[in-house]
Amino acid sequence: MTVEQVDGFVSITAAARALDVSVDTIRRWNKLGLIKATRDKNNNRLFNLTEIERLQKKLAGDEGDTKYEVLEADKLFEEASCVDLFAGGGGTALGFHNAGIPHVMLNEFDTDAVSTLQKNSDSHELNWNVLAGDVREIDFSTYAGTAVIQAGFPCQAFSYAGKSRGFEDTRGTLFFEFARAIKAIKPKIAIGENVRGLVKHDGGRTLETMLNTLDELGYRVSYRVLRAQYLDVPQKRERLIMFAVRKDLDCPILFPKEKDYFISLRQALKDCPESDGQKYPKRKAEIMAMVPEGGNWRDLPLEIQKEYMKGSFHLSGGKTGMARRMSWDQPCLTLTCAPAQKQTERCHPSETRPLNVREYARIQTFPDDWEFAGKLTSQYKQIGNAVPVNLGYHVGRCVLASLGCIPIADDMEEVEPLQIQG
Template sequence: MSAQNEFAAARLSIAEAGNILNVSLDTIRRWEKKGLVKAHRDKNKHRFFNFEELKRLKTKLSGENNIGFKILTSEQKTPFKVVELFAGAGGLALGLHNAGLGCEMLVEIDKNAATTLKINKPDWNVINSDIGNIDFSLVKAEVLSGGFPCQAFSYAGKRLGFEDTRGTLFFEYARAVKQIKPQIILAENVKGLEKHDNGRTLSTMLEILSELGYRLAYRILRAQYLDVAQKRERLVIIGVRNDLQTHIAFPREQDYTISIREALHNVPVSNGQNYTDRKKQIMQLVSEGGYWRDLPEEVRKKYMGASYYLSGGKTGMARRLSWDEPSLTLTCNPAQKQTERCHPAETRPLTIREYARIQSFPDSWQFHGSVGCQYKQIGNAVPVNLGYHIGRCIIAMLNNSFDEHNMVILSER
């Protein structure tokens, strides 16, 4: 085996990787910080890099080997049905559908989001209602999914368990679990749920779902390594009914990312927000990939106001995205001062269709309502391709047949 092949098979320190690739250590650190490549950890918590990942990234950044953006779909459809709560504009639902799962029912209280679902999938059973008004006792489905808002609970009477959460949207999710008794439950939320109220909120949720008859695991999934051109992280809980003899599986992160350049190739022209003349003048001073630190000192102070004197990086302010990286996490408003999402080359916010591409919605997926309402629907959605990867894991669990190359399979049954 040649020295090059020996390195390719090894776990490389940052110094070794720099020597082999002929790039500086600062370059590799910058790639890691930007989320373009993963730093792995061994059992001693030492950082190392995979040679093939670094080599692939270097080639990609040279323009020689782009993975290319695509919306993932499976030709194999299954008989398994999903009930989804808090369905929004359909990012998770469409991803699960693309993976091969069928739709039994979707519940969404927002009228515009529910209309979005009905326009795009008229054959789906969309219920535009407050979830508290729905009786699930006669509903049959193998899977229950949903992204309920995170709310703290009272711990004074924690011994009451399920009843303690009454009045919260988690209670409604748990009530649906109790009434439907699906084989698999899926819940997704913001990364911050893991540490919400010092971890007590998540702990209580897991305890209650366990009491309802499920064994559970959760992971924070990074969309940028799962075919989404966006550095978006979501906490995903998967539960298996205790009588189902199967493993729990989560998507395995890929060794590549999708850049904004790839995602926005030939994107359709569409509506979007505009900057005021003053805002445009300020943003024109920010280079690709830059943010408020690119501004002249006096402009910076005036633009940022009181935020200028606060601690923290404030990296979302006056932020222009970079062509060769995944996007920062999309928010409900691309022109919002604290979470700017300016186009990499043009001095304007991302448009509706650009937003949708970065969330891996197909160009045919239409959003109902005002421009502001459409941004909100897209910004709140689960990326479709992330939903696809989760869906493939759920199907594997239901079939008890796993793809170890693309899944992290937990040993407990």
Template sequence: MSSFEHAIDADLLADILSVSKTTVSQWEKSGKITAILDTTGHKRYALESLQSFDVVRQMLESTWNQEILIKPVRPFSSIELFAGAGGLAVGLEKAGFQAVALNEWDKHACNTLRTNRPHWNILEGDIQQIDFKIFKGIDFISGGFPCQAFSYAGKQLGFEDTRGTLFFEFARAIKETQPKVFLGENVRGLLEHDQGKTLATIRAVIADLGYSLIEPKVLKAIFYQVPQKRERLMLVGIRNDVLKYAKFTWPALCQRIFVLRDALKAGALYPQDVPDSVGQQYPARKAEIFKFVPQGGYWRDLPDELQREYMQGSYFLGGGKTGMARRLAWNTPSLTLTCSPAQKQTERCHPEEHRPLTVREYARIQTFPDDWAFSGPISSQYKQIGNAVPVNLGFAMGRSLIALLNSIESKIEVSKAEIKNPEACEVVQLGLFDKKCA
């Protein structure tokens, strides 16, 4: 194997290790890591030489190619709450889940879901008005409930304490349907939200409902074939009566990190360049100023007179304001997409052209398929995409959840067989897929 097959530049190494490029440079100077020069004279770092870093070792020893083959042992039914434009739903569908209902209140997002999946049962409207008891016995529930503060004074951190929040509705759906497994996803900030009290309440509620919570984990999308630096907190719960049968592992890391070029150009992620689509535009003067922003740069890379013109009063304030006049770069993953690529505080400019990313470019970075159409005005389309779970992240997480349900299902069937004929049953371990009786 060539030294360059798994070699990456300093920017990508910084993303993988969650450190700054300056830190990478300091490590090289101190001898902690060693660079090699490629044929063009640019510094690269061979992953094989970085196995002292746990995340690099996980990439090199990954079982990703085996996990891609995971299939459900039977059809697993699912419900998704707060479904948005369907990023998580499409990923879970690819993994093998069969949705019996999806709830979303935004009319444009609901139209997006109906347009692309006419057979899906879309429950449009306020989740508080939905009776989930008709879905009792469902296999799985998922949802990205918005994180809201709870009231703690004199409370016992139980189910009723969360009333009035959307997490209460997520918990109510679990209580009324009793799925074997559920997935809650959220921003990583939920871990420290309200000094940890919010997550403590969530843990208490899950326990009250008769479920065990796997220790929550933040997944970085770049490790799951998503060309974007997005992070999501995942909460997996397993119903206590099937817990003894359950085998769960978090998804393996992909051995390759995809970058913006992979999203917008033909290659391993997509067979052709990104299609043309609608998109917002900058005013003429703003587009002129962006001509001076290099790839990967932002307002501080402008000449001082343009910094003052662009930032105006903010020029004299503290803070980095790194989202302002921000241009993406071809050779690194995209910054986390926002709900508006043209808004001054959260700009996402094309790496070469002097304009915001288009709707289709946004969708590519979130790994939506090119035939997934978005409904509503442009502003709503950007918002739907920006708020979505990346499809490929949902797919990776979905495979782990399918494997979990496979382990539960197979062991339950073995237990039934043992009861019927305990002497004839031989349990054979078959990895993530399971058992058979002789």
């Protein structure tokens, strides 16, 4: 049937009527992060019919033309060379490299992560200059003129008493080292990455200080919270990306547009190599075996709920991460540093065990031959803390387009810089 559309979107009632599903079903799919919603001028939710139809087919077993893959371009642009700070296990660095951005230096403090970066640089012929050790000891003037800086700095609070919220206010935090690198190198573009919670951290003042600092250093800046499940990552993971461009350059600020599809866990884990992984103790395995696909502690018998939850049983809140089994037909929930943490369980959809290392890596879109150094707990930590490789790829392509290395594509969106209040 024909329904009135606004820029390809329709109301939730019209979508339900056109596709013969209930309004509640569409609301549930939206809440689960399986379909997106936009808002009209009256703040009513609007939905894309094509996206919902694709979801219906996927839930019925028809994956269509979507597929799991580690995205990779076929050319490196030397003029877009990058310094990567707080590199971890290499998620963003590999994503940028796959997009076409080479690296002149990567810095990481954790010894296992350093070994991971060095090992894969050699085996994948990435030619990465991995600098191990404390970022505070780096002389960034060595890398002056490098086009891009990327940093996934830890989020830390600042002290504001009697201060102007500028560069000096960040001293003593790891963001200050990112800012110090920018001041010394003067890159054309600086990309900062952090968790979504940074938006509201300390009432928004932490992010405000960071944006003010980038403005003070001579950069136009904007930020977006990107949802990985709509950017070729089989995982519901959100990351805040700050995109800063030097003020003397006529380079646009670009962010990737969300796709109208997602990659399911079934697609991601198909033919996944076997690997080591954490194991459940006997009693926990017996309890987890009772949880259905996509379920959690609420699906257990009442007495088992009380046994498993202990004191948490009487606390308020949904506690939906406890005794949580993943769903084959959805993206995975956000990976943590360990798949068997009680508050954020990540149990395999059909086998009663935590997701293993290679499954973790697949979900973060690392290639199967990307090796992680260290003990099992360290490997999980490196993967769980990483930015998904494909998310890094999409951000990297936006960086290249901003620099003029590649054309601005339809799946990129130009945004205006924020008006910074000094």
